[in-house]
Amino acid sequence: MLEDRTTAVSSPTQWPTAYPPGYAVVDVETTGLARDDRIISAAVYRLDARGEVEDHWYTTVNPERDPGPVWIHGLTSEALEGSPLFGDIAGEFARRLEGRVLVAHNAVFDWQMIAREYARANREAPVRQRLCTIALSKALALPLSNHKLETLAAHFGVVQRQAHHALDDARVLAEAFRPSLRAAAAGGVRLPLHECRPLTEWHDRPAPLIGRQAGARGGSGWRPARKRPACPHPNPGRYAEGGRLKQGMRVAFSGDTSIDRELLEDRATEAGLHVSTSLSRLTSLLVTNDPDSGTSKAVKARQYGTPVLDEAAFGQLLRDVEPADG
Numbered sequence: 001m002l003e004d005r006t007t008a009v010s011s012p013t014q015w016p017t018a019y020p021p022g023y024a025v026v027d028v029e030t031t032g033l034a035r036d037d038r039i040i041s042a043a044v045y046r047l048d049a050r051g052e053v054e055d056h057w058y059t060t061v062n063p064e065r066d067p068g069p070v071w072i073h074g075l076t077s078e079a080l081e082g083s084p085l086f087g088d089i090a091g092e093f094a095r096r097l098e099g100r101v102l103v104a105h106n107a108v109f110d111w112q113m114i115a116r117e118y119a120r121a122n123r124e125a126p127v128r129q130r131l132c133t134i135a136l137s138k139a140l141a142l143p144l145s146n147h148k149l150e151t152l153a154a155h156f157g158v159v160q161r162q163a164h165h166a167l168d169d170a171r172v173l174a175e176a177f178r179p180s181l182r183a184a185a186a187g188g189v190r191l192p193l194h195e196c197r198p199l200t201e202w203h204d205r206p207a208p209l210i211g212r213q214a215g216a217r218g219g220s221g222w223r224p225a226r227k228r229p230a231c232p233h234p235n236p237g238r239y240a241e242g243g244r245l246k247q248g249m250r251v252a253f254s255g256d257t258s259i260d261r262e263l264l265e266d267r268a269t270e271a272g273l274h275v276s277t278s279l280s281r282l283t284s285l286l287v288t289n290d291p292d293s294g295t296s297k298a299v300k301a302r303q304y305g306t307p308v309l310d311e312a313a314f315g316q317l318l319r320d321v322e323p324a325d326g
Helices: 086-097 107-120 133-139 149-155 166-187 211-216 261-270 296-304 311-320
Strands: 022-030 039-048 053-060 101-104 129-132 193-195 250-254 274-276 285-288
Touching (some): 022 086, 022 107, 022 166, 039 107, 039 166, 053 166, 101 107, 101 166, 129 133, 133 166, 261 274, 261 311, 285 296, 285 311
Parallel strands (some): 022 101, 101 129, 250 274, 250 285
Antiparallel strands (some): 022 039, 039 053
């Protein structure tokens, strides 16, 4: 049973009817951050509608490859020996996720890793919505110096016992999520829920290559890159705050988006913008809902002074893109 850290935030008498009936607070540790990386441990705390713990579950997973940054997660090949494959635990994992909103710290990462593992196993994760606790803390305007899990935990007086251990990270997040949820309910805050789209388009394909085999082909061997047509317009330079987008502008995306990333990129391409997978001094603007994140694109944008727009503002500007010169 988790210690009750919610005394500072009383539970509202009238709970918002639009709030979900239950949550699955999830943390996964992985071999790395790339598309071909694998889950090596997973933990789930199931919570009821008001954030009270129902139960928890944890397992290590055999990634069928090198475990990656052992100095971070502490799981060596020897420690993982004898662990089940993801396919062996997929059913139990799914049972604990089913019918609930997936809650995680930087939820897009956890969701993508989980979705890829299920796609590899020719299955779907039964998750339709996710909630990122970083986004929720911003919606609540919590006075945090940064958006690290340990900072959120300290704000609510939650003690971390073993950072980067999936079970303890999930416990910490569950304890921090409960008062956050109640504060949102008391303040009538709309929860930042995002759609989770199962990767069904990868079902029934040959099993992906992993590890060094994949790298030998110059890619992950997992998700084929979408080759977009070259932008026919010259780059007119950087976006000016308050101005219009102009055809040919180089646009980069970073972080979680409420609209499926590829759909958002398609809309930008159709509008005559140049969608870039990286950020350089020539990039016209960066689209991100989390400009303070530590992603490489966000860091470079701050270094280069690249203009930054959130998804909503970008979507509005896409409605009226200025034609290219000539």
